Amino acid sequence: MASGGVNKVILVGNLGRDPEIRYTTNGNAVANVNLATTRRYRGREGQQQEETEWHRVVMFSRLAEIAGEYLRKGSQVYIEGRLQTRKWQDNNGNDRYTTEVVANEMQMLGGGGSGGGRGGGGGWDQSAPSDFDQTPPQGGGGSPGGGGGGQPDFDQDFEDDIPF
Amino acid sequence: MASGGVNKVILVGNLGRDPEIRYTTNGNAVANVNLATTRRYRGREGQQQEETEWHRVVMFSRLAEIAGEYLRKGSQVYIEGRLQTRKWQDNNGNDRYTTEVVANEMQMLGGGGSGGGRGGGGGWDQSAPSDFDQTPPQGGGGSPGGGGGGQPDFDQDFEDDIPF
Amino acid sequence: MASGGVNKVILVGNLGRDPEIRYTTNGNAVANVNLATTRRYRGREGQQQEETEWHRVVMFSRLAEIAGEYLRKGSQVYIEGRLQTRKWQDNNGNDRYTTEVVANEMQMLGGGGSGGGRGGGGGWDQSAPSDFDQTPPQGGGGSPGGGGGGQPDFDQDFEDDIPF
């Protein structure tokens, strides 16, 4: 009961911190990437304004591994993916929703992004394998764990206000 | 401190209900549109799966007026816009985030979508006027701002159930 | 010597005529689709203008078969693909170039597009199979290759009038 459609996101931005890589019990990699895009526009009185938007990007499998090897805080990257809103429960049992971009393509830009990477030769396929079910491993995963929460420690010299 | 970038969303889907239109104190229209896209994929055992994703789409100004006149529950529409995550406080004073697609272009599809519309002659420009500051009227813009925290006034008559 | 990149085309338009389907010697389907998009803009004196653009869209394999079954003249469709410029020689031996959109995704819109189709049950996957090399079968693939130069065999029964 659904009529298809298109759900596409295209981002070009910079990483707010190094990617975080985890592995599912099946051994599939999952990468969380924090990406900033900035929009410049002219305000009501003609003054230049800018507004930075932070995006949660999730990658799976081969794409996640590549992100883990080659992307670093500050890397500029092109991401293509789809919007996905996950439901989870906070500590009070309230439903919460988090919207992420599930990436299915990535291009490192600027010749940069390397520096921390393995640097190994090219030859890698930048698309997620098609035989991989890209649904994020439900359960636990993204939900904040037990007590205290914890302040983000990743925003030191890149940005002071990453919300995620 | 920001290096530009690209923040683009492209959706083709169907409205889950009629658009909701409000007006800012400046008389600018704001439309909230609830859009479904469905993804079909093959699960691990090869069985057909499908997953519907719901998107919050916000439109301003001329585009919001067109949405209010021509879109109805079930209308199929092409939307282009950008991702924007708004921060707000829930009743317990906790930070909450809601991600929306701020539309800047729209195409009605399927010859449909009409039926409830004014039907008046064509001639309308489907793009947001370029002299319009598409930033949602931040705080103040008619906001009652009464009691402690609570939903952002943007949402008060749109959402009464979580999430969309 | 090439640094990757992104080459993406997104079209929503109507078919100018029924798709034309051929088969390679390997039995892979190839569809040629002629798609119109119309742009409305305001001219220098503020008058409404419109301009129709015609696009050559090429599909392969499963996607081509779906196009052949379900698309008809007038069908509204969403196409995603990449730009590809083919070189060929005209009858005078001069190099000529033709730019096409090689589709890798398709969505039929408007509930329409049917009418001529087989109508058979759903369940089809609208993406090109990932194990298919989407490069058009270069030279040979059934080409008669008769006389001197001339239109590439790809085009022989699609085009009889220039350009589309």
Add this chain to the structure above:
Amino acid sequence: MASGGVNKVILVGNLGRDPEIRYTTNGNAVANVNLATTRRYRGREGQQQEETEWHRVVMFSRLAEIAGEYLRKGSQVYIEGRLQTRKWQDNNGNDRYTTEVVANEMQMLGGGGSGGGRGGGGGWDQSAPSDFDQTPPQGGGGSPGGGGGGQPDFDQDFEDDIPF
């Protein structure tokens, strides 16, 4: 007599040569940019293949001026625009068609692209002004002039095979 639609191109690639800037009699700038994108794919026998595609990109007005100032051979750039096929006559009076991407947005990538530019501070608006009729100045423009043609002189150390 036309039903709208979407005609969108998104490219991320590198310039094959410096942009060429001309001015219309109205003083509006027109830039021609030659952009390479490379696709990597796996061939029938599993071997890595790559294919470079060259795109003709045209920019007008403010966007063209920015291109002229900041882009150079080798610059990496994000381009968003629409497909447009122009008709012209060759020296034998035959109709010829050239497909171009008419850009309406641009983002310089990699922190690079500078080097030859004026380097002046930011603050520029990367979108084409909305009051500009983006139809390319018809007549002459793209058609190859009189005798001799002339070999391209731009492919020295970047690429040997730019077709345009």
Add this chain to the structure above:
DNA sequence: TTTT
């Protein structure tokens, strides 16, 4: 809550 949509749609095929």
Add this chain to the structure above:
DNA sequence: TTTT
């Protein structure tokens, strides 16, 4: 050659 499409479509509204």
